[in-house]
Amino acid sequence: GSWWKDVQPAARDPILGVTEAFLADTHPSKMNVGVGAYRTDEGKPLVLECVRQAERHIAGSNFMEYLPMGGSVVFNDHSMKLAYGEEASVLADKRVAGIQALSGTGACRLFADFQRRFKPESHIFIPVPTWANHHNIWRDAHVPQHTFRYYDPVTKGLDFAGLMEDVKRAPEASVFLLHACAHNPTGVDPSPEQWKEISALFKEKNHFALFDMAYQGFASGDTNRDAQAIRIFLDDGHQVACAQSFAKNMGLYGQRVGCLSVVCDDTQQAVAVKSQLQQIARPMYSNPPLHGALIVSTILGDPDLKALWHTEVKGMADRIITMRELLKKNLVEAGSHLNWQHITDQIGMFCFSGLNPEQVDRLTSQFHIYLTRNGRISMAGINSNNVEYLANAIHEVTR
Ligand code: PMP
Numbered sequence: 243g244s245w246w247k248d249v250q251p252a253a254r255d256p257i258l259g260v261t262e263a264f265l266a267d268t269h270p271s272k273m274n275v276g277v278g279a280y281r282t283d284e285g286k287p288l289v290l291e292c293v294r295q296a297e298r299h300i301a302g303s304n305f306m307e308y309l310p311m312g313g314s315v316v317f318n319d320h321s322m323k324l325a326y327g328e329e330a331s332v333l334a335d336k337r338v339a340g341i342q343a344l345s346g347t348g349a350c351r352l353f354a355d356f357q358r359r360f361k362p363e364s365h366i367f368i369p370v371p372t373w374a375n376h377h378n379i380w381r382d383a384h385v386p387q388h389t390f391r392y393y394d395p396v397t398k399g400l401d402f403a404g405l406m407e408d409v410k411r412a413p414e415a416s417v418f419l420l421h422a423c424a425h426n427p428t429g430v431d432p433s434p435e436q437w438k439e440i441s442a443l444f445k446e447k448n449h450f451a452l453f454d455m456a457y458q459g460f461a462s463g464d465t466n467r468d469a470q471a472i473r474i475f476l477d478d479g480h481q482v483a484c485a486q487s488f489a490k491n492m493g494l495y496g497q498r499v500g501c502l503s504v505v506c507d508d509t510q511q512a513v514a515v516k517s518q519l520q521q522i523a524r525p526m527y528s529n530p531p532l533h534g535a536l537i538v539s540t541i542l543g544d545p546d547l548k549a550l551w552h553t554e555v556k557g558m559a560d561r562i563i564t565m566r567e568l569l570k571k572n573l574v575e576a577g578s579h580l581n582w583q584h585i586t587d588q589i590g591m592f593c594f595s596g597l598n599p600e601q602v603d604r605l606t607s608q609f610h611i612y613l614t615r616n617g618r619i620s621m622a623g624i625n626s627n628n629v630e631y632l633a634n635a636i637h638e639v640t641r
Contacts, residue, residue, distance in 0.1 A: 256374070256614050256615070257276055257277060257278075257614060260274070260276035260277070260612045260613065260614055261274065261276060261277055261612075263606070263612060264276065264612040267610055267612075269610040271609070271610055271628075271631055272610040272611070272612070273609075273610065273611045273612065273623060273628050273631070273632060274612045274620075274623050275611065275612065275613045275619045275620045275621075275623035275624065275632070276612050276613045276614055276618075276620060276623075277620060277623070278426070278490075278591050278592065278620050278622070279495060279620075279622065280490065280493060280558055280591075280622045281622050281623055281625070282561075282625070283561060283625045283626055283627075284625065285623075285625055285627070285628075287493075288493055288558070289493060290492060290493050290551065290554045290555075291550060291554060292492075292541050292547050292548075292550040292551040292554055293492060293493060293494070293537055293541070295547055295550070296536075296537045296540035296541050296544075296547060297537065299540050299544075300533075300536050300537065300540060303536075305532075306532070308528075308529050309342065309529045309530060309531075309532055309535065310520075310529060311520040311523055311524055311528065311529050312340075312341040312342060312516055312519065312520045312523070313341060313342020313343075313501075313529065313530045313535060314342055314532075314535040314536070314539060316539045316543065317342055317499075317501070317535040317536075317538055317539040318340035318341065318342055318501055318503075319340070320538065320539050320542035320543060321340065321342075321486055321500075321501035321503070321538070321542075322338055322340045322484075322501065322503050323542075324458065324465060324469075324486070324542065325455060325458070325469055325472060325484045325486055325501075325503065326338070326469075326472065326473075326476060326484075326503075327466070327469070327473060327476075330476065332476060332505050335508070335509070336509045336512065337505065337506045337507065337508050337509055337511065337512045338503050338504065338505050338506065338512055339503065339504045339506055339511075339512040339513070339514075339515035339516035339519060340501055340502070340503040340504075340516070341501070341502050341503075341516060341519045341520060341523065342499070342500070342501055342530045342535055343485070343500040343501055343502045343530065344498045344500065344527070344530060344531075345487045345488070345489050345495075345497075345498040345499060345500040346454065346455075346456045346485050346486065346487030346489065346500050347375060347379070347487075347500075348498065348500060348502075348530075349485035349486060349487070349500045349501060349502035350375075350376065350379050350419075350452075350454060350485045350502075351379050351382075351383065352502045352519055352522055352523065353452055353483055353485060353502055353504075354366070354379050354380050354382075354383035354385055355383050355522045356504070356515075356518065356519060356522060357383070357385055357417055358383050358384055358385050359518070359522070360518070361417070364385075364415065364416060364417050364450075365385065365386040365387065365388055365413070365416055365417065366380045366385050366386070366387050366388070366416075366417050366418075366419060367387075367388050367389065367390045367408070367409075367412055367416055367417065367418045367419065368380070368387055368388070368389050368390070368419050369389070369390055369391075369392035369393075369405075369419065369420075369421070369425070370389045370390070370391060370392055370393065371392070371393060371427060371428065371616070372392075372419070372421070372426070372427075373426045373427070373454075373456075376419060376454075388412070388416075390404075390405060390408035390409065390412070390418070391404030391405055391407070391408050392404075392405055392425070392428070392430075393428045393430055393594070395596070398430075398584035398587075398588075398594065398596055399430055399584065399587065400430050400431075400432055400436070402432065402436055405432075405440070406439065406440070406443060409440065409443050409444065409447065409449065410443065410447065412447065412449065414447055414448050414449075415447075415448045415449065415450070416447070416449050416450070417449070417450045417452060418444070418449055418450070418451055418452070419452050419454060420440075420451050420452065420453050420454070420471065421453075421454050421455075421456075422453040422454065422455035422457075422458065422468070422469065422471050422472055422484070423455065423457055423458065423461040423462070423468040423469070423470075423471065423589070423590065424456075424457035424460060424461035424468070424589055424590025424591060424592075425590070426456065426457075426590070426591065426592055427592050427594055427614075427616065427618040428588065428592070428594040429588025429589050429590050429591075429592050429593055429594055430587075430588055430594070431461075431471075431589060432471070434470055434474065437470065437471045437474045437475075438474055438478075441474050441475050441478045441480065442478065444475070444480065445478060445479075445480070450480075450481070450482075450483070451475055451480060451482045451483075452482070452483045452484070452485065453471065453472050453475075453482055453483070453484045453485070454485045455468075455469070455472070455484055455485065455486050455487070456485075456486075456487040456489065456490060457490050457491065457590050457591065458486065458491055459491040459552070459555040459556070459559065460490045460491045460555060460558060460559055460590060460591065461559065461589045461590045462559060462589065463555065463556035463558075463559035463560055463563075464556070465491075465552070465555070472484060476505075480505075481504075481505045481506065481507070482505050483502065483503065483504040483505065484501075484502070484503050485500065485501075485502055486500050486501045486502075486503070487499075487500045488500060488534065488538050490591065491555050492537070492538060492541070492551065492555075494534050494537065494538070497531065497533060497534030497537065498530075498531060498534060499530075499531070499534030499535055499537070499538055502519065504519070562590075562591070562621045562622060563586075563589075565621050565624040565625070565629060566585050566586045566588070566593065566621060567586055568624075568626070568629045569582075569585055569593075569621075569624060569629055569632065569633055570582045570583075570585045570586055572629055572630050572632075572633030572634075573585075573633045573636060573637055575633070576630075576633050576634045576636075576637040577637060577641075578633075578636075578637045578640065578641070580640060584596070590621075591620060591621060591622055592618050592619065592620055592621060593618070593619040593621055594616075594617060594618055594619075595617045595618070595619050595636070596617055597617035597636070597639070597640070598617065599615040599616075599617075601617070601639040601640060602614075602615045602616075602617055603615070604638075604639040605635055605636070605639055608635070608638070608639075609631075609635035609638075609639075611632060611635055
């Protein structure tokens with residue numbers, strides 16, 4: 243008999259489906275604004291110059307050994323300084339447990355498994371909407387999930403009142419997943435004042451914040467500014483955790499380089515927590531990959547390369563911000579009388595356009611423009627050559 247006769251095909255990933263359809267289309271004006279990866283103004287993937295230079299430093303290195311289970315210690319230190327701040331007292335006190343992770347996804351998954359193992363009674367609260375994989379990650383880690391209100395489709399902005407109400411209503415000592423900046427898919431972030439209110443309420447309720455930070459520097463162009471939510475929580479004395487990814491901000495997508503860090507009471511607790519995180523990694527993949535971690539620590543450990551990186555990440559952020567302005571301007575010039583203010587109010591890789599599934603379908607069938615049916619437009623896929631075409635098409639399907 244066949245061993246796997248009961249295996250049915252898994253549900254297709256909506257984003258990969260969009261890319262497949264795009265690749266199969268032969269129309270010269272076709273556009274892919276589905277996938278969340280940076281493209282230049284020529285529509286090409288980008289390898290940062292600081293990464294090229296770091297690779298030259300690394301080339302010929304005869305170190306190809308295993309990293310420790312927790313990954314590169316130097317990499318983890320640089321990564322945590324980037325998230326918490328060079329001068330963060332939690333780092334000076336050596337009370338943060340940091341472990342290299344398989345990019346942001348792996349960092350989230352390590353945390354979810356850690357939560358399940360050491361706080362089995364706690365649940366995870368996830369914003370509506372969120373990056374779809376969050377649901378899969380906590381599902382597979384067997385942590386019960388709930389949602390909290392986040393985005394208001396009417397204002398196309400933050401549902402702050404709903405968020406606060408849901409935070410208040412959640413049982414004491416719940417774990418919340420918060421996007422540190424450039425919320426995916428909405429591009430809507432709380433203001434610093436709102437973060438302060440959220441932090442105060444978390445204190446009152448004894449909630450725990452896990453910050454998923456997949457876009458540090460990529461949102462505003464300034465890595466400190468994009469970490470302000472985390473810094474606000476630290477100032478209030480929270481013990482947070484942080485899932486970092488270098489996929490977007492260093493363009494290291496396929497290298498799978500990230501970091502999970504957990505703020506603890508003291509050094510002894512941090513050592514214990516790190517050892518347990520390593521214990522979770524060991525039977526899954528033993529130890530993380532070397533190359534990406536070397537690239538990141540070479541860049542962050544060299545003042546010149548680090549300065550170059552800051553310039554380049556700001557360049558990516560600025561190009562996206564410029565495209566937001568151009569898209570809005572072109573919609574007005576196309577004759578649209580709808581309100582497109584949210585295009586420039588939102589931040590980061592994505593614009594949550596407000597287009598409904600039928601309008602998205604028309605964009606694809608009539609104009610060969612590919613995106614997910616929730617109306618999420620990857621700003622990185624827009625450039626000076628196609629922005630007018632996209633604006634005209636959006637105007638046609640929304641008039
Ligand atoms: N979190 C969020 C919110 C994301 O948007 C992404 C990337 N799509 C990730 C985590 C993880 O990405 P990666 O595993 O490539 O770092």
